[in-house]
Amino acid sequence: MTDHDRLFKELLSTFFVEFLELFLPQVANTIDRDSIAFQPQEYFADLTTGETRIIDLLAAVRLSSQDVGFLIHVEAQASSQADFVQRMFFYFARLHQKFRQRIYPVVVFSFDQPYRPEPHQYSVAFDDLKVVEFNFRAIQLNRLRWRDFLQQRNPIAAALMAKMQIASEERPRVKLECLRLLATLRLDPARTQLISGFVDTYLRLSQPEEQVFQAAIDRIEPAEREEIMEIVTSWMERGIEQGIERERSLILRQLTRKLGEVPEAARSRIGALPITQLETLGEALLDFSTRSDLENWLAEQDR
Numbered sequence: 001m002t003d004h005d006r007l008f009k010e011l012l013s014t015f016f017v018e019f020l021e022l023f024l025p026q027v028a029n030t031i032d033r034d035s036i037a038f039q040p041q042e043y044f045a046d047l048t049t050g051e052t053r054i055i056d057l058l059a060a061v062r063l064s065s066q067d068v069g070f071l072i073h074v075e076a077q078a079s080s081q082a083d084f085v086q087r088m089f090f091y092f093a094r095l096h097q098k099f100r101q102r103i104y105p106v107v108v109f110s111f112d113q114p115y116r117p118e119p120h121q122y123s124v125a126f127d128d129l130k131v132v133e134f135n136f137r138a139i140q141l142n143r144l145r146w147r148d149f150l151q152q153r154n155p156i157a158a159a160l161m162a163k164m165q166i167a168s169e170e171r172p173r174v175k176l177e178c179l180r181l182l183a184t185l186r187l188d189p190a191r192t193q194l195i196s197g198f199v200d201t202y203l204r205l206s207q208p209e210e211q212v213f214q215a216a217i218d219r220i221e222p223a224e225r226e227e228i229m230e231i232v233t234s235w236m237e238r239g240i241e242q243g244i245e246r247e248r249s250l251i252l253r254q255l256t257r258k259l260g261e262v263p264e265a266a267r268s269r270i271g272a273l274p275i276t277q278l279e280t281l282g283e284a285l286l287d288f289s290t291r292s293d294l295e296n297w298l299a300e301q302d303r
Contacts, residue, residue, distance in 0.1 A: 004076065005056060007198060008108065009056050011159055011194065018156045020072075022156050027072070042095065053087070055075070056074060057075075058071060071095065071104070073092070074108065075105075075107045077108065077110065080111055080114055088122065092136075105136035105137065112142055120135060141160060146161040146164040146165065155195055158178050158179075161174055162199045247282070252267065255294060259288060270298075277301060
């Protein structure tokens with residue numbers, strides 16, 4: 001299952017200034033960028049559901065050339081929920097109570113459907129009195145056209161185009177354009193991998209789409225194609241590594257369930273096995289009945 005909260009938090013915290021520049025340029029132009037300080041995670045008990053809620057991203061900033069600060073609160077919302085505007089107001093109220101500062105609330109709606117505009121205001125009013133009118137900045141990705149961001153030399157654009165309004169037949173084209181934009185940014189390997197991994201997660205192509213994607217890459221000028229293929233190869237290698245780790249984790253869980261706690265020495269030995277031996281162990285463990293069976297099997301691999 002995709003950990004949407006983690007992916008978006010990692011992306012937005014790594015490229016926070018670029019996020020502001022792309023979607024909140026007025027805010028980006030008024031703050032001292034060196035003042036940005038991400039705050040520790042805030043936990044709130046939701047008394048209506050009994051759940052513990054965690055603020056996605058909270059950054060303290062100061063205005064340029066002024067000793068005046070405020071907080072920017074960003075939530076990444078992966079599903080449409082009827083009570084979400086109310087929840088945002090509760091977040092605002094509790095943060096405002098704790099920090100006694102102005103708060104600029106922002107929500108990135110990242111779900112694929114519905115396409116209708118999401119509410120972004122919470123109010124409490126009577127005929128003769130408006131008690132509360134709370135608003136937040138809403139960025140609803142599935143209502144944004146990816147083509148409008150093609151010329152933005154911005155890593156956030158390169159990533160979030162993958163979650164924008166995309167016709168089904170355009171999916172291979174959008175993935176390619178995300179990578180072409182990413183290649184022009186000349187980011188360091190870690191940041192490049194962060195964005196390419198984000199794009200690959202949210203634009204996972206079917207086999208026919210993959211063929212269209214590869215054919216489009218083949219038509220690109222050689223120098224640019226080489227840069228794009230470096231990115232593609234990097235995420236393929238990372239995917240293989242993650243697959244091996246999932247296989248290793250599954251085998252250790254199966255061994256623990258069958259034999260009891262696996263000794264640390266055996267865990268370390270299993271951690272060093274290549275994928276072919278892991279697959280063999282996955283079959284062999286079905287016949288294990290004691291830890292000695294596992295130890296004997298591992299000893300045989302050294303011969």
